[in-house]
Amino acid sequence: MGRVRPLPPSLVSKIAAGEVVERPASVVKELVENSMDAGACQVEVELEDGGLRLVRVVDDGEGMEEEDALLALEEYSTSKIATIQDLSCITTLGFRGEALHAIAAVSRFTLFTSPGGLGTVVKVEGGVLKSVSKKPRSRGTTVEVRDLFFNLRARRRFLRSSATERSHILQVMKEYILAYPKVRFLLRERGEVLLEALPGDLKERAAALWGLKPKDILSLEAQDGSMRLEGVLAAPHFTRRDARGEFFFVNGRPVKDRLLAGALMEGMRTRLVKGEYPFCGLFLSIPPEDVDVNVHPSKREVKFRRPYEVASLVKRGVAAVLGGPSSTGSAESPSYSSHLGLSLQGRMERVEEVRMPFSLPSWRFLGEYAGLFFLVEMEGDLVLVDKHALHERMLYDTIREGWEKRGRVRLLLVPLEFSMEETEFSRLMGTREVLEGMGFRFQLKGEGLCEIKGVPQWFQGDAVAFFRSWAAEGEVVGEEELVARAASLACREAVKAGDALSVDQIDRLLAFLESRGLDLTCPHGRPVAVRLSKGDVERLFKRRI
Structure with missing residues (x-):
């Protein structure tokens, strides 16, 4: 036998x-x-x-x-x-x-x-x-x-x-x-x-479960085609030392998923201290045919047909309700988002004064003009700031800093995989050394697939969107062309006239200007700020000759 x-x-x-x-x-x-x-x-x-x-x-x-x-x-x-x-x-x-x-x-x-x-x-x-x-x-x-x-x-x-x-x-x-x-x-x-x-309602239940007040709970909503994200998130200063306050649901099913957890942490990366975890209840609604729930008998694990799009939606939804990487905005606010590292989102209904974290206490924000210029009082003078040119220079310096400080890489908890056209694929191959010098880590897997494994420490945006924009520009030959590429991308991604910014985001831009000086120019040489003394203004009104 x-x-x-x-x-x-x-x-x-x-x-x-x-x-x-x-x-x-x-x-x-x-x-x-x-x-x-x-x-x-x-x-x-x-x-x-x-x-x-x-x-x-x-x-x-x-x-x-x-x-x-x-x-x-x-x-x-x-x-x-x-x-x-x-x-x-x-x-x-x-x-x-x-x-x-x-x-x-x-x-x-x-x-x-x-x-x-x-x-x-x-x-x-x-x-x-x-x-x-x-x-x-x-x-x-x-x-x-x-x-x-x-x-x-x-x-x-x-x-x-x-x-x-x-x-x-x-x-x-x-x-x-x-x-x-x-x-x-x-x-x-x-x-x-x-x-x-x-x-x-969900907000009341979340507050009771987490020992918080309903006013401490933020509601979030985001959508990408047929996928929809809803849920609640505690204000980021309420945290735990473990992830037991994080709850994820896919089509109403509780799941434990590294992709969702990683996207959550990416969305809150600049708002949490290392070792802290948020309270959240995130609900992803997705067409049933786009998710496999028959992975394990416990039904706790799922596989997504389009994992990158899911992670991107979660990351964007969480960042939006927090007002971007380091500001406090509203999920209902009009938004501006750059995939090159500075996310700006929010609404400015009324601004009286911004307390700047500057060494010069005499800076005072007065308001905006024509949706494009900031008006700032500085030491009794009036400063007009072109917000597009200022943001453009900020992004440009961020990109340049990236390739000058090589080796500072942040590995992603969940690698991002996406498909590319053959022409885009070949262009990435031709610029691989440049991108890796900037701090990106990626693998070209063949059949038009690219997997991003790491990004520079300074990078806070949408890595896939960045790669697509980079590939669309063609190959980079020499330092001069690299500088031109950085200027082109910065210009394209900078805020435009009419883009609404929150007080905190304006504060960040003006803090950058104060640190670099009023004689700053955009990458193409245009002035970022113009300073008018009280005498200059009086002469305009013929109050002084």
Whole structure:
């Protein structure tokens, strides 16, 4: 007889259960997801010993008839998909048909469900059906899971203390409390309420979960074609020392995704101290065919068809609500964004005075003229500043500084991959040495694909947009052409007449001007500022000869 043999079904079910059910929190997750898919308006979760002894989930969703209740406990039985094509457009939280079967295989399990009227009670122990009975029940479902892993002691030994398992369950409940603000949730342990969320709006729920006030919560919205990002973000001075305050949802599904987490941190990079993490609840709506949720039995992982576009949307949405890399703006404000390193976004409804972080306390911002010039009072004189020329020079110096300080590279947590036309591809090949000298790290992978792995420390913008603009300009031959390229890109990306800037952003531009001096010119030689003394102005009005 050979050494290879098929495993008995009872052993197979226990092995498979380990992929779906890792700990009591996994049970809570699967059962709450079933409640949400059933359209529940109320979900109550009862624990004993952190879920080690008991997890009970009660909902008022649409219950099941006896036939469906029994089928639901069979492996790979579900009402949510029917064909292979359905896997490419999943809209429900559950779909694999594994959860109830897996949980029942490693616990003392009771399912009590009813569409209204007479309900069905199914009892299973260690995967073995014990009884089926009838009992009156209002519409809804109750699932009791007792003594998890009682028949799989090797797995039970890896469970932690009741307190630790309870903390994991609390984290799972917070996900669904954020994802479903119109649903009432209650979490209890031996009668003591651990968490309760009444129906409300997302901002109120987020504030309550994070121990903040609603005024400390920012709402964000962003869109890119068929993809939409919505959510809430705590003001950046409220942080944690770990990422447990970050919640990501894709089409309503809670996920753990490095791409989304990396894009969040990129959007907030200049607003966080190293080792700090924000509070957020970000909801990405994306066509189901553009995301694969069938990656792992836990359904926590996803794969995006267009990862760069997703990361870019998240990064832009987060940066927008914060007003760019270092300012405080509004997500509803008109915006200007440069992919060359300075993002300017916001609205200026009324400006009385800007407190400049200058060594000269006599600088005072007066306002704007014609949407293009800043008016500044300096030591009693009037200074007119061309904001386009000033920003153009700021960007130009930023680019020049990049290639002069070679080797200062910031590696990206999630590399950016994008496709290019053959002509763009060949141009990048011809300028690779220049770009790497500036601090960019990238790989040309063939078939028109480019992967950006790192950017210069000074760079804060959209790397893919920068690469496309750079390739569109053609090859660079010599230092003189490199300087001309920097001037051309800076001019194209600088603010234009009428672009609205916030007070903080004006402050940044004028701080740059103060540091360089009023005799500064744009890369093409035009003056950035003109200074008129009081006497000069009086002569214009013929008050002085």
